Amino acid sequence: MSTTTTEKPAAERRVPRIDFGGVAGPLIGLVLLCIGFALASEYFLSVRNALNILDQVTVLGILAIGMTMVIVIGGIDLSVGSVLALSMMMMGWLAKTAGLPLPLAMLLGVATGAACGLVSGLLVTLAKLPPFIATLAVMSVTRGLANILTDGRQIVGYPDWFTNLATIRHLGFFSVTVTVFVVLMVIAGIFLRYRATGRNLFAIGGNPEVARLAGIDVRRYTILTYVAAGALAGVAAVTMAARLNSSQPSAGLGIELDTIAAVVIGGASLAGGVGSVAGTLIGVLIIGVLRNGLNLVGVSPFFQMVVIGSVIALAVAFDTLGRHRK
Amino acid sequence: MLKSLTTIAATLAVSTALFAGAASAQEAKTIGLAVANLQADFFNQIKQSVEKEAQAKGIEVITVDAGGDSATQVSQIQDLITRDVDAIIYIPAGATAASVPVQAAKTAGIPVVAVDRNPPDAPADTFIATDSVAAAEELGNFVCKTTGGKGRLAEIQGQIGTTPQIDRDEGFAKAMANCPGIEEVAKQASNQWAQDEGFNIAQAMIQRDPEITIFWGQADALALGAAQAAKVGNLSDVVVVGFDGDVAGLEAVQSGTLTATMTQQTQLMGRLALDSAIKLASGESVPAMQLQPATLTTKENVEPFLTEHP
Numbered sequence: 001m002s003t004t005t006t007e008k009p010a011a012e013r014r015v016p017r018i019d020f021g022g023v024a025g026p027l028i029g030l031v032l033l034c035i036g037f038a039l040a041s042e043y044f045l046s047v048r049n050a051l052n053i054l055d056q057v058t059v060l061g062i063l064a065i066g067m068t069m070v071i072v073i074g075g076i077d078l079s080v081g082s083v084l085a086l087s088m089m090m091m092g093w094l095a096k097t098a099g100l101p102l103p104l105a106m107l108l109g110v111a112t113g114a115a116c117g118l119v120s121g122l123l124v125t126l127a128k129l130p131p132f133i134a135t136l137a138v139m140s141v142t143r144g145l146a147n148i149l150t151d152g153r154q155i156v157g158y159p160d161w162f163t164n165l166a167t168i169r170h171l172g173f174f175s176v177t178v179t180v181f182v183v184l185m186v187i188a189g190i191f192l193r194y195r196a197t198g199r200n201l202f203a204i205g206g207n208p209e210v211a212r213l214a215g216i217d218v219r220r221y222t223i224l225t226y227v228a229a230g231a232l233a234g235v236a237a238v239t240m241a242a243r244l245n246s247s248q249p250s251a252g253l254g255i256e257l258d259t260i261a262a263v264v265i266g267g268a269s270l271a272g273g274v275g276s277v278a279g280t281l282i283g284v285l286i287i288g289v290l291r292n293g294l295n296l297v298g299v300s301p302f303f304q305m306v307v308i309g310s311v312i313a314l315a316v317a318f319d320t321l322g323r324h325r326k
Numbered sequence: 327m328l329k330s331l332t333t334i335a336a337t338l339a340v341s342t343a344l345f346a347g348a349a350s351a352q353e354a355k356t357i358g359l360a361v362a363n364l365q366a367d368f369f370n371q372i373k374q375s376v377e378k379e380a381q382a383k384g385i386e387v388i389t390v391d392a393g394g395d396s397a398t399q400v401s402q403i404q405d406l407i408t409r410d411v412d413a414i415i416y417i418p419a420g421a422t423a424a425s426v427p428v429q430a431a432k433t434a435g436i437p438v439v440a441v442d443r444n445p446p447d448a449p450a451d452t453f454i455a456t457d458s459v460a461a462a463e464e465l466g467n468f469v470c471k472t473t474g475g476k477g478r479l480a481e482i483q484g485q486i487g488t489t490p491q492i493d494r495d496e497g498f499a500k501a502m503a504n505c506p507g508i509e510e511v512a513k514q515a516s517n518q519w520a521q522d523e524g525f526n527i528a529q530a531m532i533q534r535d536p537e538i539t540i541f542w543g544q545a546d547a548l549a550l551g552a553a554q555a556a557k558v559g560n561l562s563d564v565v566v567v568g569f570d571g572d573v574a575g576l577e578a579v580q581s582g583t584l585t586a587t588m589t590q591q592t593q594l595m596g597r598l599a600l601d602s603a604i605k606l607a608s609g610e611s612v613p614a615m616q617l618q619p620a621t622l623t624t625k626e627n628v629e630p631f632l633t634e635h636p
Contacts, residue, residue: 041409043408043409043410046408048408049408052401052404052405052408055401055404056401056404059397151486152485152486152487152515152517153486153487154420154487156447157447163426240397243397243400243426244396244397244400244424244426245424245425245426246396246424248396248420250394250395250420250517251395251396251397252397253394253395254395291401291405292401292405295388295390295402295405295406295409296405296408296409298386298388298389298409300389301361301364301389301390301391302364302391304391
């Protein structure tokens with residue numbers, strides 16, 4: 001106990017300078033991976049493939065933004081995959097069965113995600129459940145609701161303009177969904193790094209009691225963080241629906257683990273108080289590049305699982321060992 | 327820094343040149359194989375058949391596994407397109423087969439062979455599957471005959487909305503329409519066609535109605551789960567039938583755990599998929615639908631299937 005209390009202030013003091021220091025390790029890993037794949041496959045190094053990778057990590061990336069904030073305040077959100085499924089199904093159900101115009105259904109889909117986040121936030125703050133259990137419960141309930149809406153059936157037949165959001169690359173580069181992902185990343189990065197509100201999240205994660213005594217409304221911030229994570233899961237849901245041209249109650253199964261892995265690879269600490277959006281972006285790209293590169297090289301699917309697990313362990317070990325040496 | 331960058335650039339240039347040389351030296355075709363979920367034995371058998379046949383023909387196969395997730399599969403098909411494969415064998419993941427991958431491949435000018443499920447709104451160049459409706463009807467008729475036309479039937483369906491689930495429902499129902507003595511007392515869907523789901527669903531069914539005499543699992547794994555639940559629940563004289571003819575399913579038929587299954591010709595389907603892919607890649611035409619019959623398999627005729635799967 002005494003060691004943690006003595007370490008915390010040190011970690012907090014490092015926070016303002018962490019952005020490059022914390023990101024350097026994962027960044028080196030990402031560059032090494034890219035070089036390796038470029039050597040192993042002639043198809044890897046191209047603008048088109050780079051855009052493919054960005055497209056492939058869009059959903060994971062948007063979820064990871066919310067997860068970064070939740071992990072920074074010392075929480076965890078296991079529900080994002082199921083909330084994504086519920087938001088997706090809600091959007092589809094509102095548009096197809098209830099007959100609402102699709103843009104409105106999209107907004108309500110995002111609102112559904114936010115509402116789920118609100119429930120998680122209230123369970124954590126008011127009911128005092130540990131975040132792991134609170135979001136585990138929400139994960140189960142939302143997955144069930146996602147299936148109940150259509151009795152487990154998927155919803156198909158969105159208009160062309162909706163799927164074009166994910167498929168048409170404007171000016172040859174960015175589809176609307178990728179643009180949304182990049183813009184959200186930039187906004188969240190600025191918010192967490194330069195806004196007082198964003199800085200407060202680090203204080204809460206570092207030591208909630210100290211943060212409270214310093215006059216931060218810890219409860220309000222915690223609830224809002226989970227709401228934001230939920231709303232981002234809603235945005236990710238809309239993105240995924242556009243990409244798949246359908247809504248599926250089984251969507252995002254297990255994606256919460258990829259999301260957490262991406263955030264931790266990006267240098268965040270599961271103990272809270274440490275993390276950055278830039279790091280998370282690199283973590284997300286490492287996972288994306290790994291999957292894409294292994295497919296291009298033609299590594300067998302079973303062996304891919306082994307490689308992905310090993311790289312995740314290596315990436316985080318590399319980062320934590322680097323930190324200890326400093 | 328600059329120095330190391332130039333080194334990297336030089337290495338890259340050399341390796342690209344090497345690869346380009348290798349590619350032009352051999353004219354071998356590359357086929358992409360996108361599998362829905364390798365944890366299901368049925369898909370795994372098709373994969374093995376495709377890979378075996380490809381090796382014999384000297385063709386490179388790049389296999390990707392979506393783990394049952396359609397979003398992952400869309401990414402994987404993108405990667406196969408980037409990889410510039412000559413044709414894609416596509417076993418769609420998720421409920422109704424997603425049309426996005428087929429459209430993406432068609433835009434890129436790559437022919438697609440769909441196996442087991444076919445996107446209705448964007449059908450592949452050819453579709454290879456078992457004629458599930460006819461097969462399930464044959465199985466239903468067999469159940470009617472062995473039970474003497476009466477009994478209490480519990481059905482464990484596959485993942486709702488998938489082509490095989492819909493077709494197997496339809497075929498079996500056709501047979502039951504001619505068999506009024508059998509009463510359907512329970513019907514529930516599974517999510518993953520998996521054995522533990524089959525067990526849990528069947529156990530709950532037995533809890534509600536201990537008089538069940540027939541279990542119909544829409545996949546061998548589901549039926550095996552149900553058979554185990556029946557054994558645990560001390561149900562005597564139940565008839566359990568499955569579908570697929572997995573290795574585990576066939577062994578269970580041999581040992582009497584399952585009464586019957588419909589053996590799908592996975593090896594044949596794998597070979598056919600590869601042949602169709604090669605033909606399409608070289609511009610030949612293949613029929614849009616290539617439906618295969620399945621074989622009603624009981625203890626009497628299971629032996630040869632165990633030694634060599636059709």
